[in-house]
Each structure stands twice: as structure tokens, then as C-alpha cells.
Amino acid sequence: MDAATAAITAPGGQLAVGKAAVRGVEYPAFEQAPPSLREYLAFFLASNADKEFIVYQGERFTFADVQKQAVQVAAVLQSRFGIAKGDRVAIAMRNYPEWVSAFIGAIMVGAVVVPMNAWWKPEELAYGLTDSGTRLVFADEERLRRIREIPDLSVEVLTVRTSHQVAAQLGATTLDDAIAAAPPAPWYLPPIYPEDDATIMYTSGSTGAPKGAVSTHRAIVSGSMNYLVQGLAMLQLAQASGTVLPPQQVMLLNVPLFHITGLVPILLVSIAIGRKLVIMYRWDAGEALQLIEREKATYFVGVPTMSLELMQHPDRDKYDLSTLLDIAAGGAPRPAEHVGRLAEAFPGKTPAIGYGLTETNGVGAGNIRDNYRLRPDSTGRATKPMVDLAILSDDLELLGAGEVGEVCIRSVANVRGYWNKPEATASAFTPDGWFRTGDLGRLDEDGYLTIVDRKKDIIIRGGENISAAEVEAAIYGHPAVAEASVFGLPDDRLGEIVGAVVYPKGGEPLEGEAIIQFLARDLAAFKVPARVWVSEQPLPKLGSGKIDKVSLRAHFREVHLGRAAA
Template sequence: MLSELDKALDATVEVLIAPGAQLEVTTATVRGVDLPVFKGAPPSMREYLGFFLQANADKEFVVYRDERYTFADIYQQGIRIAAAVQHKYGIAKGDRVAIAMRNYPEWIAAFVGLLHLGAVVVPMNAWWQPEELRYGAEDSGTRLIIADEERARRFATLDKFSTPVVTVRTGAGVADELGDCRLEDLLASSPPTPWYLSPIAPSDDATIMYTSGSTGFPKGAVATHQGVVHGAMNYLVQGLAMLQLAQTAGVSLPEQQVMLLNVPLFHITGSVPILLVSIAIGRRMVIMHKWDAGDALKLIEKERATYFVGVPTMSLELMQHPDRDKYDISTLLDIAGGGAARPAEHVERLAEAFPGKHPAIGYGLTETNGVGAGNLRENYRAKPASTGRASKPMVEIKIADDDGNALAAGEIGEVCIRSVANVRGYWGKPVETAKAFTADGWFLTGDLGRLDEDGYLYIVDRKKDIIIRGGENISCQEVEAAIYGHPAVAEACVFGLPDERLGEIVGAVVYLKPGEMVEPAALIDFTRDSLAAFKVPAKLWVSAEPLPKLGSAKIDKVSLRKQYRELVVERSAAE
């Protein structure tokens, strides 16, 4: 039976999207499929960003250390970036431009400006090592890169790499060594506005975000302007519904919502539900330079933060921090999580550790522009193992068998998501696109799950061979390839191991060629040259015997994963 909160939310959403309402929902044909859409949605991100950034112009938007910027400041800088890259590099509609940096105000301004121009934004993972950065740039056909000093240094180590790099937050002397020019110098020598803006259609490409799946190389998920706009607006409806319920209940709300930004903007959670929704509702974002639970508590108190979202690891560290009670975090309303599963037992602990604060969890993927399901407040405490119901009004979720047929409540199958927010496919990969996206609009997530009688989704396992470490997807095949690069390795198997803090960590077991001797630590160190730090195995075992095989002669990963997971659990219990 649906909870009272579910019923109230459903009723409120129906009013918000009713005929004649500002957020009215109708039906449109998108890539051959009839889907719900917002009737009055901005046709592109240019209109979305322009309208909301100017509507909230005078409010404070971005805080980074001692720097503070209004919505108007960021919008104006974005327009100047659009003009500058058009003037010097000839960037035009459809050209791919990468942003490779940690969370800085310039990341946001570049994102705004490039989308305004009609360029396709390629947010690069700031943890990628040089060859991974090369792959993203070359795979996407990137024409220009805007990078901070650390990423620029990584690009500078690459041989035969000629894509120009505009550097951010670098000294004048250093910039000459690392890139084509500094952003400050580029802006100073360029006109203030673009000389021409091409029309942008809803079906035009807006972003390419790379995601690691079961294959060795990341795939670039291509989102259209319509998809990104609708992903953001679907979150906006959920937020407005909760706001109306709070006002009806007489809850006193602050004049401006404040978000502690501690997740990367290059992830879908950072860019859509956090950044784009913040722009729409006039929410201030306080950027953390680097995650630290103690610093987070200080910033929540100092900036009077109302909202916190991060991978479950982060809320766990907040909860366990020894100085937690020394800070005034009374303004905090919600403690949300996403990107990875939160252990069910942590939900009640979180609610008890932060009385009056509301735990929440979301489930979405890069391929769905972050929308999927959500579980919040008392519903989450009642069903802590669930990621919640399909997010209204755009999202449909079904559990399917291997033939794509919908399964009944309680049956386990592949989780499939359909909405106008789904990406159109993978960049330059028609075969992978055809495997993941059906003709009738469903994205096959690769996750195994079930729906209960109320439509609540429970993720039970994964079909795809990936590890989710603290919200980062890791391809087992990619890590295995790095291990096989060592000349002493005959067989390798990589899998996820349980970890209370990160959810999962990377585990590996190898069998060496006859006569070879290599210590596990040396093998782990060997992989650091080719893998981002979060992909490097945390634990590695050397087997004295060849690894077990299936009838097909493939390594029996299922039994190895089970064996070593049990070993890790037993050792943890004994400590």
C-alpha cells in the first residue's frame, strides 16, 4: 500500500503537470516513440540557462573559498567564453569541446558558455590519467580542451597530441608550457559576445559523458538538448512538489536554498540534478575543493547549507566524524545519496545521527541523464533497501526478462528505464547502442532488480561486469587488461569486494606463468601507470593453481568473486 507521503506527492505532481499548468505534460514522438514531455519546456539548453540565470541574476550562486559569484556573474562569464572560443578557435555548433578540471567556478561558466554557443560539451573525468584523457579526446573528436593545471600537465605528457588546451588557474609562465593560452588572456583578447549563434533544435547533441560499462573502454553517452532539459525539469517537478507539501505543513523555509557541492560536476549527478536544478531554483552552491568530512561540517555551519548530496560514503563519514556535534548543522534539511548503493542498515543510523534531517537516495544513470527512481524521508526509512519509485512525471521503469517482456511484481529481471531524458546512444558505437537501447525507447541498465507491489525498485545485482567504487563505475575488463600487461601474468580475474565506506573496492586474483615470481604489491603498483587511482586494485591475490574455468573455458568469475568476497567478510569479522 502506498504511503501517505506517496499519495500526497502524486496528487501534488498531478496538479503541477495538469493541462493549463506551467509544467503541463503532453505527449510527443521522440526517436520514433511516443513519450511524455513538458509542453512548455525550453527548446534547448541555451534558452533554459538564459532564462533561469537571468531570472536569478542578483542572487549569490557560486561560492569557492573566498570567491563569490552571482548568477549574473556566471552567465556573463559564460557568454564571454562562448565568444572567445568562437573568435580564436572557430568553435561552432556541433563541435566537441572538453572540460577537464576539478570543480571550479570556471567549470560552470564554461559549461554555460559552450552550451549557449551550441557546442557539444565533453565533461572529462578529472581522475583520468594521460592515456585515458587521450582516449576521451580522440574518441569524441574533441576540437578544444579547457583544463585546469593538473589536467593540462597530464595532457602535456602525451606524444603526438595536438588538440589545443586553454588553461584555467595557471600562472602566466606555466601556462605557456602547458597549453595554447590561459583563459584569462583569451577572454581579454576576445569580443564580449559571439558574433553569430546557430539555431539549436531539441534533437541536437548537447553533451557526451563517458561511462564505464562491461567493455574495456568507456563509452560516450550522447544526450540531446531535449534530454538534458527534461532530465533537469523532471527533478524540478519533484522538488516543487516537496516544497508545496512543506509549505502546506507550515514548515519555515530559508530565503535561499544552499547546496554543498562535494560531488564532481563531470558526473551526471553533479551536472543535472545538482547544477541545472540549482540554476532553475536559484540555489547557492558552495564548492568543496576536496572532500573531507570535517571540512564539510565546517562549511555546512558557515554557509548555512540546507542540502547535502554525495555518494553514500560521504554521509557515512559525516555520521562517524568525531567532531560532528561541535558544529551547528541545524539548517540542513536533507542528506541525499546516489551513485552507489547505501547499505540498508545505514539509513536508520543516519536518521538517528542527524535528528530532524531526512535521508534520501536516488537511482539514475549517465544514460538516463540522472533520472530514474527516488526514495526519500519516511518512505526511505520504511523501505531502506529500495531506491524508490519511478520519478514522475517522465520516467517509466520495468523489470524485463531476457526477451524484453515485463515481469510481475516480485520477479527478478533486468531494470529497464524509459523517458525522454534518455540519451540517444553511444558516440560512434552503433553496435553497443543497439544492445543497450531498444527500438521502443527502453534503456537496458545492466542492473538486476525487482519491483514490489507499490512500484518500489530494489537493485539486487548486476548483469554488467562492473564495480561501483564510491560512485565511480569501473570496468573489470579494463583492470584485467592492465594486469595482463605484466609479462609474468598468465591469468587474471577482477571483481568487486565489499567495503563499508566505499560500497565496493577492486579485487583481483592472478595466476602467474610457470617459473615467475611477483609479489601482489608489485603487481598493484604496475597497474598505476595505466589506470586512474580509483581503478587500481585494493586487494590482489596470487593463486598457486590455474584459475577455475567454466565449460566454455572462460574463467569462472562468479565462483572466484564469491570465494574472495567471503574471505574478505570473514577477515573483517575477525578483526
């Protein structure tokens, strides 16, 4: 891999790497990178025009079909809604084919795209739309209904997969109608420069409300191309080993496009390499096995839960999975013992794991194939050529091999900061370009990263980041709650689930189930605690007067596992 990568990125190579100064820091950068995501998309969509691109249930679209609709979307945004360069345009829908054309069309006219979490409830959508200053939203029917529940929100909505009657009732325009009434193409395309904003993607951290990570065009293009280098290197190794490659790579798409994994390493890289995406309406292991066989899928990626369910499915051996080459995971740690089990359950299919964050455009580290089997507890090495990994102390001092500290990532693919949150930006991004991930880890002598804990107070449930502070704030909205603490509980299937302990106000009766039902009204389902304990005593405190979350988490994890009494 190292030799192939070096050849590809050497001067005169396919993707030669030089240097670029960004915000006062010099980084490795691709010399011939497209100046913007618009040029990246236009070039690769045209290059792969005749290939099949998206399969969704009975619908099939070529790259040319998607590009044609994207141009129509761009015309609608410009001529009907007056969307101009820098305006924020949100996408709030499931993984539908229109998600892709909406994204490409908005990028075409220079808009900043805001992918919204499709599982958010109205209150959460209201926060994201208001915080980003979104002018227009692409929404499917379910998200349209939620948006219209938001009081005092004035935002235009273009809706897909929605009847004309429902759209009219809810004050929205169907995308089909808008396209029919618009010119065939935009009349003007503004210049887009590498440091212009391209996307705002909301991510949950330790401070409560999600933060909008703002990526520039240079960053998102660089992140995509960094994945391309890895793909080209693996292709060369496969060819050298005599592996017969299919005429087209086919990926089963079962992670949300509104996540960084769905957007960069899946969607944007697929456009570059001409890879077909087979969209699942919702995750179902049995249906996934059927689709792998029917569509001759070569690549599978999802949160670790999904590959575990594939492996354990009782009908697994009934399907022809011979085309499948790689079973990748990201978004959450995969238990080390699952790596060997996957390799045994799927002979000839190789497991892989990736580590990246919204703030790094998904790039960071990766562990693949035999390297992964030999080090199943590691998330791998820094992905070259863009990424530098370091373990830093609280004082930002570089730590040596084997020492545990904060995992920090530096690359030209890092986002420029958080939308309208200068203090959060200054806290997370150092002046010399390091992003502080909030994860604790160590590097071995060979540069392999192992994550050992989390410094920031988040819970990762099946790949979804959940801010414990956000859930605590929602719990305190219950009139009977005096104190609350939220933490992650171990779970074999999802990695973690949300747990909470509350102390009621004096004399007020309270049950855990009442808290769960209360939270379900306003929080996305994945944020709602699976278990809530009610304490008869005030929660333990530190000397500072803060609730002692560390001891509570340790105790209730033991309770959850049946090793202690509540």
C-alpha cells in the same frame, strides 16, 4: 507527492505534460520546455541574476557574474578558436567556478560538451579526447600537465588556475588572457534544435573502454525539468506543513560536476531554482560540517560514504546544522541500516536516495523522507512525470511484482545512444525506448524498486563505475601475467573496492604489490585494485573455456572478509 506532482503537470499547470515522438517512440514530455539547453540556461540565469550562485573558498559569484563570464567564454570559443555548432569541447578540471562558465559558454555557441573525469591519467584522457574528436579542452593545471604527456595529440587547451609561465611552457592559453583579447560577446548564435547533441559523458560498462553517452538538448532539459517537478512538489508539501523555508536554498557541492549527478540534478537544477552552490576543493567531513554551519547549507548530496563520515565524525555535535533539511545520496547503494542511523544522528534531517544513470541523464527512481525510512532497502519509485520503470527478462518480457530481472528505464530524458558505437547502442537501447541498465532488481506491488545484483561486470567504488574488463586488460599488460580476473569486494566505507586474482606465466615470480604498482602508472587511482592475490594454479574455467569469475568472486569475497583462506 503524487497529488502535488499531478497538479503541477496537469494541463494548465506550472509544468504541464503532453506527448512527444522521439526516434519513433511517444513519450510524456513537457509542453513548454525550452527547445534547447541554451534557452534553459539563459532564462534561469537571468531570472536569478542578483542571487549568489557559487562560493569557492574566498571567492563569491552571483548568477549574473557567471553568466557574464560564460558569454565571454562563448566569444573566445567562436572568435579565437573557430568553434562551431557540433564541435566537441571538453572540460577536464576539478570543481572550479570556471567549470560552470566553460560549460555554459560552450553550450551557448552550440558546441557538444564532453565532461572528462578529472581523475583520469594521461592514457585514459587520450582515449576520451581521441574517441570524442575533441577540438578544444578547458583544463586546470594538473589536467593540462597530463594532457601534454599524451604523445601525438594535437588539441588546443584553454587553462584555468594556471600561471602564465606554466601555460606558456605547456603550450596553452590562459582563459583570462583569451577573454582579454576577445570581443565581449559572440557575433553569432546558431539555431539549436531539441534533437541536436548537447553532451557526451563517458561511462564505464562491462565491455572495457568507457563509452560516450550522447545526450540531446531535449533529453538533458527534460531530465532537469523532471527534477524540478519533484522539487516543486516537495516545496508545496513543506509549505502546507508549515515549514519555514529559507530565502535561498544552499547546497554543499562535493560530487564532481563531470558526473551526471553533479551536472543534472545539482548544477542544472540549481540554476533553475536559484540555489547557491558551495564548492569543496576536496571531500573532508570535518570541513563539510564547518561549511554547513557557516554557509547555512540546506541540502547535502554525495555518495553514501560521505553521509556516513558526517554521521561518524567526532565533532558532529559541535556545529549548528539546524538549516540542513535533506541528506541525499546517489551513485552507489546505501546500506539499509544506515538510513535509520542517519535519521537518529541528524534529528529533523531527512535521508534520501536516488537511482539514475549517465544514460538516463540521472533520472530513474527516488526514495525520500518517511517513505525511505519505511523501505530503507529500496531505491524508490519511478520519478514522475517522465519515467517508466520495468523489470524485463532476458527476452525482454515484462515480469511481475516480486520477480527478479533486468531494471529497464524509459523516458524522453534517455540519451540517444553511444558515440560512434552502434552495436553497443543497439545492445543497450531497445527499439521501443527502454534502456537496459545492467542492474538486476524487482518491483513490489507499490512500484518500489529494489536492486539485488548487477548483470553487467562493473564495480561501483564510492560512486565511480569501474569496468572489470578494463582493469583486466591493464593487468594483462604485465609481462608476467598469464591469467587474470577482476571483481568487486565489499567495503563498509566505499561500498565496493577492486580486487583481483592473477596466475603468473610458468616459472615467473610475481607479487600482488608489483601488479598494483604496475597498474598505478596508467590507471586512475580509483580503478587500481586494493587487493591482488597470486594463484599458484591456473584459474578455474567454465565449460566454454572462460574464466569462472562467479566462483572466484564468491571465494575471494569470503577471503577478504576473513571467512576463508586464500
